[in-house]
Amino acid sequence: MNFWITNNVWLIPATPIVAALLILGFGKRTRLIAAVVAVLGQVVALTMSIFAFLPTLHAHGFRTVEDFTWFNFGDQQLRIGFVLDPLAAAMLLMITFVGLCIFVFSIGYMGKDKNFSRFFAYLSFFSGAMLGVIVANSLLLLFVFWELVGLASYLLIGFWIERPSAAAAAKKAFITTRIGDMGFFLGILWIYHKSGTLLFYEAGHGCLENVEVLGASATFIALLIFCGAVGKSGQFPLHVWLPDAMEGPTPVSALIHAATMVAAGVFLVARVYPIFSVGAINGITPSLTVVVWIGVVTGLMAALIAVAQCDIKRILAYSTVSQLGLMMVSLGVGGVAAGIMHLLAHGFFKALLFLGAGSVIHGLHHEQDIRKMGGLRKLMPITFATYAIGMMALSGVPFFFSGGWTKEEILQTTSHWPASRAPYYLLMFGVVLTALYMTRQIIYVFLGNRRAASEQAHESPGVMTLPLIVLAACAIALSIVLTPAWPWLEDYLTGHAAKFDASLLIQLTLLVSFVLVGIGVGLGVWMYRRAGETDPLQTKQPALFRFLENKMWIDEIYDRTVIALSALMARVSDWMDRHVWDGLVRGVGAIGQIVATLTTDADEGVINAGVDETTDGARGLGRVMSRLHSGQIQIYLGAVALGMLALLLFYAWLT
Amino acid sequence: MSTVAFATITILTLAAALAVATLQKLMHAALSFAVMFLGISALFFLLGAEFVGLVQIFVYIGAVAVLIVFTILLTRHDTERVRGFNWSGVVVALAVFAGLIWAMESTKSLLIGPPQIQPLTVQRIGELLMTSYVWPLLCIGVLLTAALIGALILVLEEKRE
């Protein structure tokens, strides 16, 4: 069955953007209008996404494409379009659903903020832009929406504009992702040059359908496009903006930096996967290898740093970075479906965790240091329960929690990578670390004795706890969908038929991952069981703790090198501008002045003098001549006589 | 014969002319003026233009010289002698004379003697005046009338004031 929406899939991103414009135009008066319009926009988008999703279930390899010409230049056309296929449909569903939950949560969280309407306008705008990234059929259109997503992220991170730290974080996010986007844009130019079109799918002519034409440049193009993904998804070395982005309100962190925007990078790699896999030998290409290793480094590094963070949101931020690294590894070793599945599941439970953290922060009146929390289990029961579910999903507890299945799937795919087993072992270590730091966080925040800020804690209102419950339910429900026994989602994404096979429930790698999670949780409980105001790791290994706490000094390295370099270049340019270029301009001006002075002197000295001389001569001549007019008759007569004589002589000389 | 007469007349005329140019007393100069015209008249007679000579006597001596005398009398003031002689005039006059003489000397065809002519009778002159030269005659008439009236006006106006 085909619904009308499949041919007008552009409406899905358009609806939240229209909602944003309406809020900006009319919603400033009452908060109610703003909230209603935003939530309504999201509900409509969700409904449309459901209707867009349903037809994709039935046909395998379903793909509808709507292309149109944007403009002509000369005899070339610029065509853009929208695509709807399983990948896009699944992402649409996740984003709209999670977004709706976060919108509802925000009504409670931002209830007392005086810029309520602006917040919802920006949220809707972001939602629309992200949906646009998903359904774009053209690299150019995707890039346009990509940039809009970056803009929305900037606006939202720096939402509390009166805070200088927020403004700095927003700027850092924008600039860091921009660096990645530069590479992305170069990749777009290159691929346009090579394949002549930027459309993904166009009846066989699209750039993803015709990848052989790229030849050897496919690797470079893929790596350039990967730059954009590195920036947006916070991979090493462009991960530095993500933790700072926690300056934004918690719903922003939940939406953007857990579920959606950071997922855009992973989505991009999945979308242009054919370019990455050009010339694959045994499923390995140079670009994919790069993806794997960057993912591994990111995953491990972020997990290590998360162990030593004390801000509740920073732990989750680094956790996001680590999980994204995991997803990149999955994509790199060939498990595209596994990576996307983990992305979808991660979207749900990470949003859940962030909203739970937001609930905690709200309940503790904006205290964010976990060392000052504790014993909230009894004070905020709903938050605790949902947070625990999210934590278990993230740690990878299998069977009932979606994160467990997808993580196990990724480990399995990684273990079969022909190039090297090292990522597999390193990922295993990462799984242990993930469980460790999440356990640490739970113990610090919810369990144990109450510390300083927990005294005034209270449970959050229903408008905030409801989304938590819904998301927790989804985290569990997805585990059914994602079990390897019935690889429905995987086959849905890859276009094969699914079959139910219970034997797959029990496998070696499954047991291995179970064991790893157990080790991690146990280690965490043992290390942090008597957690106090200072972190136990800090007391036992202060150097290591300080190293990890300061994010491995990467920010400081960047500060000293890249930023210092650009500051130096700025200073050099300023000096050049002030002295060299300005000097040139002034020199030219001086030449003009010299010419002017010379001209003036020439004019006055030479020309004027000449004119004066001439006039004096004329005057002198006049004076002389006027003596002839003496008024004396005899002089006149004498002159006549002499003149006559002269004529006579002249006549005689002539003849 | 005519040569002697010519020489005498010439000397007389030139002397009188010089006297006119150089005499200090006005009346003497005026009278020399009349004598000079007498000499010129004689020269005309010698050259065969008797009528012109007679007209000369009538007009110049009888009218112009008398006019000049009258004007001298009318414009007297205390000093009868007008002092002052402009020597630069002599230079100019001599220069002009030299130029004219030189021009004449360089023309070869002037050394000719008088040919035989038929005497020009007054009747002939009268005929010519009335036929070929009637236009100039009329013009002269007009001119003389104009001069007469002009002179009268010039002199009369002063008197009316």
Added chain:
Amino acid sequence: MTLSIVLVVSAALFCIGLLAALSRRHAIFILIGIEMMLAAANINFIAFWRFAPQPAQPTGVMIAIFAIAIAAAEAAVGLAMVITVYRHFRTTNVDQLNQLKG
């Protein structure tokens, strides 16, 4: 008596007339000089008529007659002007009659 001699005489008279006109300070003498120059010119005309190749036109004579008439008219007017000038300026010294000085 050759033509050239007569012409010399007339030239001499002319120049003496010029002398009189240029060198005397009295206004009347300028008129006298002019009269003399005119008379000298008349002599020239008559001389050329006399010495002209025969048969000759009596043009010289006629011109001389008319010249005399004109001279007389001019003398009359000129003298009238001298009288008028004398009445106005009370002087006949041409050096003092230089109002038209440029």
